[in-house]
Amino acid sequence: MTPIEVRYEALRFRRIQTLGTDSPRCGTCGERRLWVRYENHHIAGRKYSSLTICLCINCHNEISTMQKLLPLLDDCPDPKRAKLIAMHEGHALLLELAAAAQRDTAEMLHGLPTIIPRADSEA
Numbered sequence: 001m002t003p004i005e006v007r008y009e010a011l012r013f014r015r016i017q018t019l020g021t022d023s024p025r026c027g028t029c030g031e032r033r034l035w036v037r038y039e040n041h042h043i044a045g046r047k048y049s050s051l052t053i054c055l056c057i058n059c060h061n062e063i064s065t066m067q068k069l070l071p072l073l074d075d076c077p078d079p080k081r082a083k084l085i086a087m088h089e090g091h092a093l094l095l096e097l098a099a100a101a102q103r104d105t106a107e108m109l110h111g112l113p114t115i116i117p118r119a120d121s122e123a
Helices: 003-019 057-068 079-110
Strands: 038-042 052-056
Touching: 003 038, 038 057, 052 057, 057 079
Parallel strands: none
Antiparallel strands: 038 052
16 A cells, blocks of 8 residues: 555544545535534534534534524523523524525526537537
8 A cells, every 4th residue: 555545544544533424515605625624513512412423624614603692591591491492592503604605606506608509519
């Protein structure tokens, strides 16, 4: 095995251990390049749930910052209600970030030149 193959296998093993897969994909932007760092994100925050989603480092940083700006739930008298609120807020943030990524892609596609099929090709 070459040194590059050894390093690739080590990276693959670490990804399987931490993310549960060696071919991760960001749950919001769809990033899936091998050299990008991925992390598991606690959708409702660690305090309220162990449910996670795989995100690229950029999306994870953005979502985590957005979560920190949400109102605190420490004063909520019912822990089950606090967990439910945190889960819904977490899902809403993921959807907002995914929608923004979709809008960015649509804007990029609008800027591309129109592809005109060649006359000799079948439509």
